[in-house]
């Protein structure tokens with residue numbers, strides 16, 4: 001499966017980073033306070049917020065732009081009303097880099113999420129030391145105990161966590177850590193198929209108290225209206241924005 005290839009590549013990088021853990025943890029513990037992703041997503045109840053993503057390529061869609069300037073991209077997102085920025089840092093399949101996150105965090109005043117495939121606490125310490133305000137934990141690539149340990153570790157370092165699910169069973173595991181924010185990925189990470197109605201099905205399983213984020217395959221204002229009507233507080237949008245679609249502006253004007 002494709003996701004296994006990503007995970008194998010991540011694990012190899014983690015292996016090389018393990019010796020840095022103590023140093024990164026100390027740096028992480030001395031960073032200034034984070035900006036709360038949860039607060040940003042519930043700042044204006046009833047308004048669907050947008051987490052706008054910076055990524056140059058993706059496995060399913062290939063290169064999204066020839067000219068990738070994550071700082072200019074993120075500043076544009078903030079000006080257009082994004083509540084938070086997601087920055088891909090995975091290098092092999094998404095052409096990401098932790099340096100992109102560092103630069104974006106300095107250039108905007110809203111929370112910044114490290115979008116990567118986190119498997120080990122050293123990546124969380126690394127994220128916090130680089131300035132991230134939040135990290136993504138993908139239930140599908142973690143054992144339940146591993147997930148809870150990573151969730152606790154991120155929280156102890158002052159990070160918010162976006163917990164990503166793609167099935168009712170994964171939702172059950174996700175809920176065991178009592179997360180504030182859950183992302184429902186409309187994309188199957190093996191087949192790459194996206195289905196927005198998956199967000200509708202999962203909304204009921206998650207209940208009203210959790211901040212719900214619908215992720216992937218969101219391209220038009222009508223998609224945003226739908227997920228808002230299904231009880232979501234936020235969406236995470238990458239491809240449409242990276243291809244230059246003025247979705248944030250359209251949403252502000254017609255939401």
Ligand SMILES: O=C(O)c1ccccc1NCC(=O)[C@H](O)[C@H](O)COP(=O)(O)O
Nearest residue numbers: 058059060189215216217218237238239
């Ligand atoms: O996007 C992919 O092709 C992909 C493949 C395998 C694992 C993860 C993948 N994407 C990560 C994401 O979930 C998206 O970057 C994010 O939700 C935004 O989606 P989109 O708006 O469809 O770019």
